[in-house]
Each structure stands twice: as C-alpha cells, then as structure tokens.
Amino acid sequence: xxxxxxxxxxxxxxxxxxxxxxxxxxxxxxxxxxxxxxxxxxxxxxxxxxxxxxxxxxxxxxxxxxxxxxxxxxxxxxxxxxxxxxxxxxxxxxxxxxxxxxxxxxxxxxxxxxxxxxxxxxxxxxxxxxxxxxxxxxxxxxxxxxxxxxxxxxxxxxxxxxxxxxxxxxxxxxxxxxxxxxxxxxxxxxxxxxxxxxxxxxxxxxxxxxxxxxxxxxxxxxxxxxxxxxxxxxxxxxxxxxxxxxxxxxxxxxxxxxxxxxxxxxxxxxxxxxxxxxxxxxxxxxxxxxxxxxxxxxxxxxxxxxxxxxxxxxxxxxxxxxxxxxxxxxxxxxxxx
Amino acid sequence: xxxxxxxxxxxxxxxxxxxxxxxxxxxxxxxxxxxxxxxxxxxxxxxxxxxxxxxxxxxxxxxxxxxxxxxxxxxxxxxxxxxxxxxxxxxxxxxxxxxxxxxxxxxxxxxxxxxxxxxxxxxxxxxxxxxxxxxxxxxxxxxxxxxxxxxxxxxxxxxxxxxxxxxxxxxxxxxxxxxxxxxxxxxxxxxxxxxxxxxxxxxxxxxxxxxxxxxxxxxxxxxxxxxxxxxxxxxxxxxxxxxxxxxxxxxxxxxxxxxxxxxxxxxxxxxxxxxxxxxxxxxxxxxxxxxxxxxxxxxxxxxxxxxxxxxxxxxxxxxxxxxxxxxxxxxxxxxxxxxxxxxxxxxxxxxxxxxxxxxxxxxxxxxxxxxxxxxxxxxxxxxxxxxxxxxxxxxxxxxxxxxxxxxxxxxxxxxxxxxxxxxxxxxxxxxxxxxxxxxxxxxxxxxxxxxxxxxxxxxxxxxxxxxxxxxxxxxxxxxxxxxxxxxxxxxxxxxxxxxxxxxxxxxxxxxxxxxxxxxxxxxxxxxxxxxxxxxxxxxxxxxxxxxxxxxxx
Numbered sequence: 001x002x003x004x005x006x007x008x009x010x011x012x013x014x015x016x017x018x019x020x021x022x023x024x025x026x027x028x029x030x031x032x033x034x035x036x037x038x039x040x041x042x043x044x045x046x047x048x049x050x051x052x053x054x055x056x057x058x059x060x061x062x063x064x065x066x067x068x069x070x071x072x073x074x075x076x077x078x079x080x081x082x083x084x085x086x087x088x089x090x091x092x093x094x095x096x097x098x099x100x101x102x103x104x105x106x107x108x109x110x111x112x113x114x115x116x117x118x119x120x121x122x123x124x125x126x127x128x129x130x131x132x133x134x135x136x137x138x139x140x141x142x143x144x145x146x147x148x149x150x151x152x153x154x155x156x157x158x159x160x161x162x163x164x165x166x167x168x169x170x171x172x173x174x175x176x177x178x179x180x181x182x183x184x185x186x187x188x189x190x191x192x193x194x195x196x197x198x199x200x201x202x203x204x205x206x207x208x209x210x211x212x213x214x215x216x217x218x219x220x221x222x223x224x225x226x227x228x229x230x231x232x233x234x235x236x237x238x239x240x241x242x243x244x245x246x247x248x249x250x251x252x253x254x255x256x257x258x259x260x261x262x263x264x265x266x267x268x269x270x271x272x273x274x275x276x277x278x279x280x281x282x283x284x285x286x287x288x289x290x291x292x293x294x295x296x297x298x299x300x301x302x303x304x305x306x307x308x309x310x311x312x313x314x315x316x317x318x319x320x321x322x323x324x325x326x327x328x329x330x331x332x333x334x335x336x337x
Numbered sequence: 338x339x340x341x342x343x344x345x346x347x348x349x350x351x352x353x354x355x356x357x358x359x360x361x362x363x364x365x366x367x368x369x370x371x372x373x374x375x376x377x378x379x380x381x382x383x384x385x386x387x388x389x390x391x392x393x394x395x396x397x398x399x400x401x402x403x404x405x406x407x408x409x410x411x412x413x414x415x416x417x418x419x420x421x422x423x424x425x426x427x428x429x430x431x432x433x434x435x436x437x438x439x440x441x442x443x444x445x446x447x448x449x450x451x452x453x454x455x456x457x458x459x460x461x462x463x464x465x466x467x468x469x470x471x472x473x474x475x476x477x478x479x480x481x482x483x484x485x486x487x488x489x490x491x492x493x494x495x496x497x498x499x500x501x502x503x504x505x506x507x508x509x510x511x512x513x514x515x516x517x518x519x520x521x522x523x524x525x526x527x528x529x530x531x532x533x534x535x536x537x538x539x540x541x542x543x544x545x546x547x548x549x550x551x552x553x554x555x556x557x558x559x560x561x562x563x564x565x566x567x568x569x570x571x572x573x574x575x576x577x578x579x580x581x582x583x584x585x586x587x588x589x590x591x592x593x594x595x596x597x598x599x600x601x602x603x604x605x606x607x608x609x610x611x612x613x614x615x616x617x618x619x620x621x622x623x624x625x626x627x628x629x630x631x632x633x634x635x636x637x638x639x640x641x642x643x644x645x646x647x648x649x650x651x652x653x654x655x656x657x658x659x660x661x662x663x664x665x666x667x668x669x670x671x672x673x674x675x676x677x678x679x680x681x682x683x684x685x686x687x688x689x690x691x692x693x694x695x696x697x698x699x700x701x702x703x704x705x706x707x708x709x710x711x712x713x714x715x716x717x718x719x720x721x722x723x724x725x726x727x728x729x730x731x732x733x734x735x736x737x738x739x740x741x742x743x744x745x746x747x748x749x750x751x752x753x754x755x756x757x758x759x760x761x762x763x764x765x766x767x768x769x770x771x772x773x774x775x776x777x778x779x780x781x782x783x784x785x786x787x788x789x790x791x792x793x794x795x796x797x798x799x800x801x802x803x804x805x806x807x808x809x810x811x812x813x814x815x816x817x818x819x820x821x822x823x824x825x826x827x828x829x830x831x832x833x834x835x836x837x838x839x840x841x842x843x844x845x846x847x848x849x850x851x852x853x854x855x856x857x858x859x860x861x862x863x864x865x866x867x868x869x870x871x872x873x874x875x876x877x878x879x880x881x882x883x884x885x886x887x888x889x890x
Contacts, residue, residue: 033770037401040409040486042787042797044773045805052484052545085571086402086551092571151602159606166612167603169573172596173391282599287572295572300766 008321016313020074023309024067027302034059034300037083057083070306079310080303084296089307092292097311098182099169100288103280104273106185106204107212112266115216119223119262124250126228134220141217150210150283157206164206167285170199207284211277215269222265226258233257260331267323271316388889391592392871394882395604395613398597401486403569404554405526406479409486411785411881412575414523415595418880419577421526421560422585424454424473424505425517427789429886432694432878435517438585439468439527439561440505449512449831454520456503459584462529462561470499475530475540477507482544487524487787512831514838515790521879522788529559563588563885573597577884589888601737608632608866615874616866617882620737621683624864631869636683637876639863640692641736641785644855645728645747650812651776656726658778661718663853667704668711669754670747676859678746679738683864687857689846690784690798695791696835697842701850704857711754723755729771730781732762736861740781743858747781776809781858789878791842795826798855799845810854822848 035044038057043049054060058069073080079089087095122134157164169184170176177187177196184200230236231254239253240246278290289308296304394415402408405421426438440454460468474497481491493513498506509516519525528538536557538550558566563585564577575595579588596613598604601623604616609629619627624634647666649658656662676684687693688701715721728748733740741762748758758779763771771777787793800807800819811817822845829841849855867874873886 030767031770032764032766033773034766036766036769041769042805043486043489044769045803045808046489049484049486049488056545081552084401086404087555087571088552095571154603154606159610162610166607166610167598168596172393172594172607172612283603285573285596285598285603287570287597291572298764298766 005321005325008317008324012314012317015317016310017071019309019313020071020306021067023306024070027300027305028063028066030300032300034083034302037299037301074310079307082296082304082307083301084299084304089303092304093289093307093311095182096287096289096292099286100274100277100281100290102183102185103204103208103211103277103286103288104270106208107215107273107277108266108270109212110208111212111215111219111269114212115219116223116262118216118220120227120250120255122220122224123227123231124246131224134224138217138220141213141215144213146210146214146279147283149213150207150280153206153210154283165199165202167283169203169286170196171203174199207280207286210284211273211280215265215273218265218269219262222262223258226261227254230254230258256330260327263326263330264323267319267326271319274312274315388589389591390889391594392590392615392884392887392889393607393613394593394595394615394617394884395598395607396595396617397599397604398572398575398595400571400575402551402554403558403566404551405524405528405560406476406483406487406548407485407551408524412595414879414881415884416566416575416577417523417526417560418562418877418882419564419593419884420558420562420566421523421528422460422468422562423523423526424456424520427521427877427879429875429877429883432876433789435521439473443517445514445517447833449514449516449833450509452507452509452516452520454505454507456505457584458503460561461582461584462532463558463565463580463582464529464532465582466529466531467502468527468529468561469502470505471502472527472530473497473505474499475534476528477525478540479528479533479538479544479548480525482540482542483548484545487522490519490522490525490788512827514830514832515788515792518788518790523880524787526560526562529561532559564593567592586885588885590884593884593887605866608868611868614868614871615882615887618737619864619866621681621862621864622737624683624866625681627866633865633867633869633871633874635865635874636862637865638685638694639736639861639876640694640878641783641863642687642690642692642857642860643736643738643740643743643781643783644690644857645779645781646777646806646809646855648776648778648780648810648812648854650810650815650817651778652812653727653775654778656724656778657719659718660851660853661714662720663856665711665714665718665720665754666751666756667853667856668707668714669751669756670704670856670858671706671750672704672858673706674750675743675746679743680859680861683737684859684861687860689849690855690857691791691794691842691846691849692784692786692857693860695786695789695794695842696839697791697844697846699839700843701846706750708754715754715756720755723757725757725759726779727761728758728779728781729761729763729768729777731765731768733765733783735783736863738783738859738861744781747858772809776812786878791845792826792830795822795829795845795849799826799849800852800854801826806854810852817852817854819848819852822852 035053039049039053058066082089082092085092118134122131125131158166176184177191177193180187180190188196188200236254239249277288278294281288281291293308398412399410400412401410405417422439424440426436428434428436439456439460441457443454445452462468477491477497481488493509493511494507495510496508533550536550536553539548555569563580563583565580567578568576577593579591601619605619605623605627607613608616609632627634647658647663672686676682685693686703688703691698730740744760748760751758796804798806799822800817801823807816825841825845829838832838863876865874870890872888872890877883
C-alpha cells in the first residue's frame with residue numbers, strides 16, 4: 001500500500017500542472033474583460049489609466065509569457081495578487097479555506113450522524129412509518145435547492161422564532177478569536193473562550209444543517225439500501241442463528257460491510273461540499289472559498305481563479321486518495337494496486 | 338479456534354460499541370437542541386448601552402481597494418469619508434453647499450483656474466501629528482500619479498504650491514468650476530504622507546509602478562478622519578474605531594462595523610432583529626415588508642439612475658438608428674409602468690443623463706409615453722413596420738432595479754410599436770468587453786455620481802471630445818460630437834456663479850435630450866432603513882453615508 005500511496009502522491013504535481021494549464025487557457029479565452037475589475041468602467045476609455053493597469057497586472061504581455069511567469073511564480077509558492085481583493089491569493093486562500101472547512105466538517109458531522117441513524121432505522125423498520133419519514137426527509141434534502149432551504153430556515157428559525165442566530169460566524173458586534181486554525185469553534189476553544197465558542201457553535205448550526213441536508217439524504221438512502229442487501233447475506237443469517245442480539249448483528253456484522261459504498265459517497269461529498277458551499281456561504285454571510293470562487297469568476301480575477309482551481313484540484317486528489325485508503329481499512333479483501 | 342462472535346466477551350464488546358454509538362447520536366441530538374434553544378444568548382458581543390455599543394451596518398460591499406488613491410466604489414466612499422479628512426465637506430442638509438473641513442476657508446480666481454485653500458491649524462492625523470499643506474500636496478500628487486480610477490480628479494493641475502504649512506495654491510491648465518466638488522470627493526482624502534511613505538507609498542511621477550502600499554492599506558488607515566481602521570476582513574467586515582485624537586467634532590459612536598450581507602431580505606431580517614442598526618440596500622419592495630416599530634424607513638431621492646443607450650455607430654449595428662428612431666424608442670416606453678414593475682413606484686422619471694437634483698435639471702422636460710408619436714417617428718425614420726435588434730445588457734440588480742425584469746417590460750413596451758428586442762443578459766465583464774470592443778447598439782446600464790458637479794455627466798455621457806459615449810455612440814473612428822455641448826460645457830467650467838452655471842447646464846441637458854443616445858429610465862429612490870434609536874441617518878451625495886454624523890438617541 002505504501003508504494004501505491006507514494007505513486008499517487010508523486011502523480012499529483014503532474015495532474016496539477018495539467019489543471020493549471022487548462023484553467024489558464026479557459027479563463028483567458030472567455031470573451032470578457034478582466035480590466036473591468038481593476039479599472040472603473042468610466043475610466044476604461046482613459047488610455048493612461050488603462051495602460052497603467054495593464055502594466056501593473058501583467059495584462060500587457062502575450063498569453064504564453066503570462067503563462068510562463070505564472071508557472072514560474074507558482075513554483076516559488078507565489079500565487080499572485082488578486083485583482084479584486086488586492087491581497088496575495090495564497091493569503092486569501094489561507095483566510096478563506098478554514099471558514100469553508102469548518103462549515104464543511106460541521107455539515108459532514110451532521111450529515112453522517114443523522115444519515116446513518118436514519119438509514120439504519122429505515123432499513124431495520126422497513127416499510128414502517130420510520131422508513132417513510134426517513135424517505136421523505138431524504139427526498140426534501142436532496143431535492144430542495146440550498147438557497148431556498150437556507151432562506152426559508154433563516155426566516156423561520158432566525159427572523160420569526162429567534163431560535164437560531166442570523167448570518168455571520170459570530171454575533172455581528174463580537175470580535176473573532178485570535179487566529180490559530182482560522183476555525184472559530186476550534187480557535188475559541190484553544191483560547192479557552194467558551195462564550196465565543198458557544199456563539200460560534202450557534203452560528204454554524206443552521207448553515208451546516210442546510211449544507212449537510214442534501215448529503216444526509218443521500219447517505220441515509222444509501223445506508224438503507226446497502227444494509228437491506230447485506231441483511232439478506234448468509235453470514236448475517238449465520239450470526240442470527242448463533243443467537244446474537246439483533247443490535248449486535250446490525251451494528252457489528254451488517255453495518256460494517258454496508259458502509260463500503262457509503263464511504264465513497266462521504267469522501268466525494270466532502271470534496272463537493274468544500275467546493276460547492278457557495279450558496280450557503282452567500283446566504284449565511286460566511287466568507288469562505290465558495291463565495292470567493294464565485295466572486296472571482298464573475299470578476300474574471302485570473303490569479304484568484306487559478307488559485308481556487310489549484311486548491312480544488314488538491315482537495316479532490318487528496319480526498320480521493322484518502323477514500324481509497326479507507327476502503328482497505330474497512331474491507332481487508334480490497335487490495336490497492 | 339472459535340470465531341469471536343460466538344462468545345460472551347466479544348458480544349459484550351459489541352454491545353458496548355453500540356451503546357457508545359447510541360450515546361454519540363444522543364449527544365449530537367442534545368447538542369443540536371441546545372444550540373437551537375440558545376439563540377438569544379448575546380455572549381461574545383459587546384452589549385454596553387448607548388454609543389459605546391458598536392453600530393452595525395448591513396451592506397453588500399463592493400470594495401475594490403482600501404487605499405484612498407486607488408479605491409473607487411460606493412462602500413469605499415463610506416470608508417474613506419470616515420477615515421480620511423477632505424479639504425472641504427458637504428452639508429448633508431442640501432447635498433450642495435460646501436462646508437469647511439481641513440480648509441477653514443478657500444477662494445477661487447475669476448476664471449476658475451486657481452484655487453487657494455487655507456488649512457485649519459488644529460487639523461491633525463490619527464497619530465497626533467499635524468496635517469499640513471505638505472500632506473495635501475503629497476496626497477493629490479499620489480492620487481494623480483498612481484493612475485487609478487479616480488486619478489482623473491486631479492486632471493488639469495499644473496502646479497500645487499505650498500507657501501506655508503497652512504496654505505495650498507492649486508493652479509489649473511483650464512477653467513474648472515467643478516474643482517471644489519472634486520476635492521470634496523472622498524478619493525481626495527488627505528493621507529499622512531510620512532506614515533504612508535514609510536510603508537511603501539510614493540507620490541512620484543512613476544508611482545503607478547513604484548508605489549507598493551496598497552496591501553498595507555488593507556490593514557491600516559493613515560488619515561485624520563473621525564475614525565480609524567480597526568480591522569478589515571475581506572468579504573466579512575470593516576471595523577472602524579473612533580479616532581479619539583480627532584481635531585474636529587468628535588463622533589458619538591465608539592465603534593462602527595460594516596458587515597457583508599449579500600441580499601436585501603437578510604439585511605431586513607437583521608435590521609428587524611436588531612443584529613444590524615442600518616440596512617443599506619433595501620429595495621422598495623423589501624422595505625415595504627418591514628413591519629416593526631423599532632425600525633424607521635424613509636424614502637429619499639438619490640442621484641443614481643438607470644438608462645438605456647442606443648449606439649448607431651456600433652460595429653454590429655444593422656439598423657439605421659437615426660434620431661427619429663431613437664426618439665421613437667423614447668416615446669414608446671411606458672416609464673411609469675417600468676418604475677412600478679421594477680421598484681413598486683419607488684423612483685422618478687428623469688429627463689436627461691444628468692440626474693434629478695443636480696444643477697440645471699429642474700426645468701428639463703420629463704419623458705412621457707406617446708404611441709402615436711412613436712409610430713409616426715418610426716415611419717419618419719424609415720422603419721414604419723418596426724425592426725428587430727439585440728439588447729445586450731449586464732445581468733445585474735442595482736439600486737433595487739432587476740435588469741431582467743426591467744428589460745422584459747421594455748421589450749413588451751417596444752413590441753407595441755413593432756420593435757422586437759432580443760434580450761441578451763451577460764456578465765458585467767462580458768458586457769465591458771463588448772462595449773469596449775465593437776460597441777453595443779442597444780444596451781442598458783446604470784450610473785452613480787463620483788462627485789457633486791454636473792460636469793461629470795457631460796464628460797461621460799455628452800457628445801464631447803474624450804467622452805466614452807461619444808465614441809460608443811458614433812463608433813471609435815467617427816465619434817459623435819455635438820458642438821453646442823462642447824461650447825456650453827466650456828462656458829460652464831469657466832462660470833463664476835451658480836445661477837449662470839444652472840442656466841448653462843439646463844441648456845446642456847436639453848442638448849443631451851436632443852442627442853437621444855441615452856434614454857434615462859428611472860431615478861430610483863433610496864430607502865433609508867435604520868433602527869429608530871439612530872439619529873443622523875442621511876444620504877450624502879459625496880460619501881453615501883458619513884458615519885461620523887450618526888449617534889444613538
């Protein structure tokens with residue numbers, strides 16, 4: 001397995017270079033004008049201002065030269081300066097990624113916990129009211145658009161009932177904890193600031209539920225289907241014949257085997273949630289990677305688009321590798337080659 | 338060897354595992370419930386009463402830079418007016434009268450080619466050092482030389498003399514009666530030159546390539562305004578702390594936070610719950626839904642407007658968009674209906690591409706729908722049966738106007754006289770590429786003022802040399818020129834009295850109407866939405882909102 005992992009890790013830079021090249025070509029060939037991000041539309045007819053901006057942002061050079069400069073800087077760890085935020089892109093990503101990771105981890109925690117419980121209950125109580133409720137819950141989660149769910153839940157639980165706090169990562173007037181990881185829940189705990197931790201926990205609850213609901217539905221349905229299939233296997237029948245309790249049969253024998261396809265979904269979902277949290281981030285005013293990616297794309301902010309593409313590529317490659325490795329741990333029959 | 342499943346030991350282990358799982362699920366459920374029930378806890382936020390409590394402004398921010406010489410956006414105006422002093426201020430009561438600020442008095446010569454500013458000796462920066470003429474000269478030179486979007490404010494300056502620390506004499510190459518409006522603009526804020534230079538800023542001629550301070554300005558302010566920058570987190574917040582060394586009237590509020598909140602509905606919710614004290618971008622429809630005694634909604638006129646533009650000289654244009662045809666389009670539009678559909682009636686009609694409220698607009702004739710006239714004009718223009726044309730416009734929602742909704746209504750209005758619009762909403766960057774490239778025969782856009790003088794509209798919309806729309810309307814090789822506008826604007830720039838300037842701008846407005854290149858659709862009202870315990874809420878023509886004027890009752 002060690003050789004396999006090493007080979008996969010060594011392949012990553014090659015794949016990333018391919019990704020950088022494709023992203024560079026695609027972003028540069030769209031029929032749009034990136035100057036509109038750095039120069040006001042009113043001044044785009046002013047040759048002095050336009051020339052200064054092109055020179056400053058390297059847009060006066062031919063595309064191949066721009067590509068070479070970008071790759072050369074990238075190899076030195078310099079991802080360039082964002083047209084839009086005027087910060088180094090690496091700094092932007094360092095600021096934004098922990099926000100999305102925190103939201104995604106919370107979403108995954110909710111999605112996996114609730115999804116597993118619902119899936120198991122639905123399989124064990126097949127065709128009972130529990131199964132029907134779980135199916136309905138999964139259906140809503142998978143089919144309702146995130147922007148609608150987000151706005152609806154905000155309206156009900158924040159604006160009307162006041163049970164949950166509003167958008168943002170903390171109370172609007174509160175000051176965030178000192179940055180260690182960039183995740184407020186973690187950093188506030190590290191600082192021993194329970195008040196801020198509680199504030200952060202309250203603020204993450206609603207957006208993480210909204211983001212995790214769709215995945216929760218998929219996981220619960222997959223666990224149900226997988227468990228039902230496994231429950232009909234001979235070894236489960238044998239376990240029952242040996243007199244094991246039903247709980248032991250399900251949790252210890254059936255669930256472990258039923259989890260293999262679920263792990264695939266969890267792995268993929270993590271990457272999808274990280275890169276697809278944009279609507280949730282926008283609705284709940286979370287300054288994460290998703291909203292950064294969209295704002296950058298709309299502004300044709302080349303350095304930022306490239307940075308997000310590279311980050312997304314790394315996340316997908318790493319999660320795929322981790323998922324593949326987890327298969328082996330869950331099912332020793334699987335051998336990586 | 339026995340399988341581990343057959344005997345009590347492993348079974349017990351499994352039972353323990355399942356109990357552990359159940360306990361975990363229960364813990365998760367309890368945590369969710371606890372979180373759900375804890376919504377009102379205010380821990381983490383400062384809750385001390387009155388003006389010590391931070392004031393929160395909910396706003397969809399459009400920050401392009403925090404550097405005063407490079408910034409150019411609506412939110413920038415709010416930020417800069419709080420952190421950097423300008424030579425002169427604007428009275429928010431009428432949005433017209435200039436008032437002393439760093440300059441306690443000023444005068445211009447007869448032909449408006451020279452302005453002298455006398456600085457207040459008390460003026461200082463947030464670090465306590467004196468604000469002098471040297472800083473004014475340095476700031477203006479840097480604004481010009483970094484060649485950012487607001488550099489044109491300094492166009493025409495031939496020299497800046499500083500005979501003593503409290504006197505600034507600015508000489509211009511040509512008459513410019515709008516110069517006071519330009520130095521009143523937030524982009525002309527005075528920077529602490531020593532502090533900025535120590536952090537990579539320069540006012541040199543080559544500042545566009547040698548100035549390295551923009552990143553520093555993201556975390557620091559270097560002005561003498563009533564507030565200083567305490568924190569800026571891109572995409573999240575701008576946090577302003579009161580400048581306790583401010584030399585003028587000290588602001589009441591200790592801390593002001595501008596929070597990034599994307600949509601109007603969430604802004605409204607935050608305002609109603611008290612999480613925000615001010616919601617800055619409520620559209621009329623959303624504002625009407627506010628039903629809370631603790632919230633005040635006031636509709637005030639704005640200086641923004643939305644217009645459609647016809648460019649007969651655009652390269653792709655296949656229709657002869659002569660003046661009769663352009664007038665026909667103007668006459669076919671149901672302005673009241675559009676204002677109703679887009680803003681629920683929360684806007685006004687506008688005559689020319691100079692918004693209502695600016696000098697010279699009072700007596701301009703407002704457009705009105707006349708289908709008979711529109712059909713006759715189409716006939717006179719050689720298109721008796723109408724025509725088909727692509728309408729390419731940015732897919733945006735500004736000032737509460739959703740461009741798709743507006744364009745659908747315009748499409749339906751024009752269809753009544755036989756003009757078929759093919760709507761093509763595009764991203765703003767795509768729109769810019771098209772308008773800069775071959776031009777767009779039929780488009781829709783928006784405009785907000787940079788400063789308080791009407792000349793900016795002539796220089797941008799007028800058919801005068803150098804105006805972007807002169808080249809867009811006529812084509813790059815053959816820009817449209819209206820000589821009357823050229824002559825009148827030269828006179829207006831040299832005029833010495835507001836009465837004279839008003840007459841001249843009225844004449845210019847009439848010429849712009851005759852051009853019929855820009856057809857203003859609506860001058861949207863602005864919804865001032867704030868908690869009722871806030872005093873001093875206003876709309877400022879120079880700064881959008883001067884936060885130093887706000888306080889809690």
